[in-house]
Amino acid sequence: MARIYNPKEIEPKWQTRWEADGLYRARIDPSRPKHYALTMLPYPSGNLHIGHWYAMTPSDARARFMRMNGYNVMFPMGFDAFGLPAENAAIQRNIHPKEWTYANIANMRKQLRSMGAMFDWEREAVSSDPEYYHWSEWFFLQLYKHDLAYRRRAPVDWCPKCNTTLAREQVIGEERVCERCGTPVIRKDLEQWFFRITNYVDELLDFSQLDWPEKAALMQTHWIGRSEGAEVVFHTQQGDPIEVFTTRPDTLWGATFMVLAPEHPLVEKITTPGQKDAVEVYTREVLRQTDIQREATDKEKTGVFTGGYAVNPVNDELIPIWVADYVLMTYGTGAIMAVPAHDQRDFEFARKFGLEIRPVIQPEGAEPISAENMTEAIPAWGKMINSGPLTGTPGDQAFERTIAYLEEHGTGKRSVNYRIRDWLISRQRYWGAPIPMIFCQECGWQPVPEDQLPVLLPDDVEWLPTGESPLKLHPTWKKTTCPNCGGEAERETDTMDTFMCSSWYHLRYLSPHYDQGPFDPREYDYWMPVDTYTGGAEHTTMHLLYTRFFHKALRDMGITRGPEPMLQLRNQGQILGPDGQRMSKSRGNVIDPDEQVDRYGADVVRCYLMFGYRWSEGGPWNSDNISGVVRWINRIWSLFTEPSPTGQAPDEKEIRKLRRKVHQTLIQITRDFKEFEFNTIISGLMELLNEMYRVRELGVPATAAWSEAQEIYLKMLAPVAPHIAEELWTDVFGKPYSVHQQSWPEVDLEAAREDEITLVIQVNGKVRDRLTVPVGISEVETREAALRSEIVQKYLNGRQPRKVIVVPEKLVNIVI
């Protein structure tokens, strides 16, 4: 009796059965190769988004494919559960962040289960659980012990809406807005905790061990921003050294003035009494401005003369020292030598304030440069001119020879600068892992002893409308004793950046309840590193950079091993609303996955998300296109559950054709899984189904080839549509449970082989004829067959071809 395809019945049925049987439990098994597949964990915002489905279900399909290929696969899931939205809910709706977070997690677990993914829920980790953040704190202490965590007063970015500092990476775009809430950040001078990610910059620039998208490596490379150059020491007339960094030491003889950042510590000292008022007015004005105003690249250069002079160490010339806000205190030394002839910014400044412009580089083949005629700086490399002893040095040697000259004379040295800053991890918020440090008036900052971890967050907290951290306001929590002298002391009330928690979650999945350390070393030895990591490209310069740093720092402490934590990375694109805009509640274009699952079933939603897009690109949700997938799934159901026509004798040729299509599809789909090309996996399965429908009418269903096709079909379907595949395999066909424990089918190359091919005949590059020829036809035979073609004869019209190109088993091009 044919049944109707009813995903509402079969999907929960199998989800329950798989879970009860522990089908997806990942256990150490040294006899099998392991595969650690990881997809970025969600923030428990309350509801799963269709974007989560888009990111996770193809990852799941691929993890399932790896499992069928003999790998012992771990595919864990958890929650990045600390963070500001929980506190905002607390302030707005008077719900405790813990309550809000854990209610959301409970809901999202349910939603995640409806995907039918092979998550191993026994390995679930939640970063806001004390048993998790115990070890976030412990990692902080290890970094502190190894001098990779330190406290420093520095100008930092502050989000006035979130009431907290942010890492440089969390300030987005030219508008310099908060990564979370989009509010423009302001600059504050604060004492904060930092991690020394800059100790690892050179290693972080090495991507040779990684199979990552080039784009991701490039973004990290740009973010780190390595520049090679020289450090040169100038001296003021009073004898104070001013260090500058330059990428163009070869232009040193063209330095006609110096510029200090307004915050530079020497500004006050070198300013002469006559310039004092002007300098003070200027610096005060600059410091008043927002970063956006100050760092706008199109604004006209401003600055003021200090009255002081410095000596250029290569020619002993006195050059004026200016203060200007186009020099940033946060990069290099906060001071520059200005070479207006060869740097556009210095050029604009010099023109505006009438400072000398002196060309010292003559690029090859260019007109001789003269200061009067220049309309812009000449940044190109070239022969050194007007450069004392180095005059005449060719462009390709200028850089090295100048550095050698500086080192010989003790006035400078080779130097490398980076754009990246140390990672600011202090957050003035409640809902995060406490920074386990104690301040004692006598002993200074002291780490919390490891046996006193975790420092627990207090539950009894209140929020003031000012948005100040409740930890700071708590009456007793911060009061403690100094671990060193036993005297009265105070806890650090700042918590850690949540990126700290997510820098090691892949390690917590190894053993989420282990209490002797952050993870069980036996699990580490078997499962790490992560073999395949998938997620959004927006995490490239934050989470992914932090995670790599974390792994390398821990490796140097002997905690982790190997060069990298995540070997292979793939980024999926983004699903937009049906209007092509980013989905958001305010636009009202949000697609709710629960609704879609309710309407079509999880298998259809999974397959549509795989079929409709290039996974790496994404695109707008299209509710029309899903009907193609609905039809396809229904046609699978019908073909596999309805009786096939009988009576007709099978045709050998059709049997051969079916087997060929089956095995060709298997080859194609195997490759597509490896390459993350999910759309052609589905279209391949659609094509094969169409072929099965075709031969069904031709007596083939009574044959062994038909049974083989059905079996291979369900195995290939299993990773993408796990429920219907299981239902058909186990319940309809009565094959041994579970389809998800079957091996990936073996390709029969003989069956996949074509025995004749369509030879394309071109005349002058245009297709004129097609011939059917046997596989293995020789080049000579191919050529002759093509020339015998009537159509070719007509074009030749008795003439000899000028040239005949033969591509074996593909094409002949006859040039007349």
Next chain:
RNA sequence: GCCGAAGUGGCGGAACAGGCAGACGCGCACGACUCAAAAUCGUGUACCCUCGGGUGUGUGGGUUCGAUUCCCACCUUCGGCACCA
């Protein structure tokens, strides 16, 4: 401004070593079934055409017997960076 990626039918997309452009699907048209509609099934579907053929993968050039694919320039869209010395 700098760096990078991408532009293919009405639409999503395929073409994986430079060798049949448009697989698969949506949509549309026509047909079958039906009193009718939906669902389902079948056929067709890049454009132009005088039915010989001609044109066509953002635009213009180049390399090649042959280019969606390689090279150069430009346009558009998206992503990253942005006074980084």
